[in-house]
Amino acid sequence: MSGNGQKPGGREVRLPARCGFIYAHPDDETFLSGALIRRLADEGGEPVLLLATRGDAGRKNGDYAHLSNEELGALREREMERASSVLGLAAVEQLGYPDGRLKEADEREAVEAIVRFMNKHRLEAVFTFPEDGGNGHPDHVAISRLATMAVRTGRCPTVRALYYAAPDASSAPIRIDAQPYWPVKAEALRAHESQKYAIARYFGPLDACPPNRRFECFVPAWEADRFIDKTETLI
Numbered sequence: 001m002s003g004n005g006q007k008p009g010g011r012e013v014r015l016p017a018r019c020g021f022i023y024a025h026p027d028d029e030t031f032l033s034g035a036l037i038r039r040l041a042d043e044g045g046e047p048v049l050l051l052a053t054r055g056d057a058g059r060k061n062g063d064y065a066h067l068s069n070e071e072l073g074a075l076r077e078r079e080m081e082r083a084s085s086v087l088g089l090a091a092v093e094q095l096g097y098p099d100g101r102l103k104e105a106d107e108r109e110a111v112e113a114i115v116r117f118m119n120k121h122r123l124e125a126v127f128t129f130p131e132d133g134g135n136g137h138p139d140h141v142a143i144s145r146l147a148t149m150a151v152r153t154g155r156c157p158t159v160r161a162l163y164y165a166a167p168d169a170s171s172a173p174i175r176i177d178a179q180p181y182w183p184v185k186a187e188a189l190r191a192h193e194s195q196k197y198a199i200a201r202y203f204g205p206l207d208a209c210p211p212n213r214r215f216e217c218f219v220p221a222w223e224a225d226r227f228i229d230k231t232e233t234l235i
């Protein structure tokens with residue numbers, strides 16, 4: 001465990017050292033959990049990321065409209081490498097499924113690959129999208145379902161909890177204040193240069209932490225035992 005102790009607010013912080021983030025596209029990790037990932041790394045943890053796709057079918061506009069899917073995929077891998085070093089991720093792995101068509105993936109194979117990832121990194125907690133994908137994106141919905149299935153196989157004995165990203169709510173059990181981490185989160189967002197239009201729509205100009213995007217929130221979807229008290233605010 002890392003991060004035990006009292007924060008200025010007087011609340012005990014108990015996040016595990018080995019957290020895995022399982023998302024669909026490069027940039028999902030920064031949008032939803034950039035501050036949490038950086039915090040885990042700063043506390044001596046080893047956060048790792050598994051992406052289902054290379055993001056190679058992302059909307060191509062502006063400076064990137066001329067790129068083929070292959071070129072965009074390669075570019076987004078390089079962007080992900082930069083974001084990874086900004087956030088302090090210990091590893092980034094890709095499943096390599098076609099962007100936009102994850103729901104067509106062979107379910108058994110995908111679950112096996114996620115189980116391998118969780119066991120390889122001896123994950124204690126897994127973070128992913130909620131069941132509705134947060135914004136309804138079919139890849140987000142699919143990776144939430146696949147990651148949940150993988151956790152629930154029971155074949156990853158180190159995994160004690162599964163968390164879904166949640167809308168900002170004061171009642172969310174895990175609530176990370178992104179404001180102190182904003183310079184880092186903004187730098188990671190800027191690393192995903194090809195996504196700058198989507199980023200600007202969601203976060204605005206990045207010069208300051210937008211009040212409506214201040215907290216990264218997560219709710220327990222599954223727990224092996226009383227890993228955390230659901231009524232407890234961790235940060």
Ligand SMILES: [Zn+2]
Nearest residue numbers: 024025028137
């Ligand atoms: Zn996405």
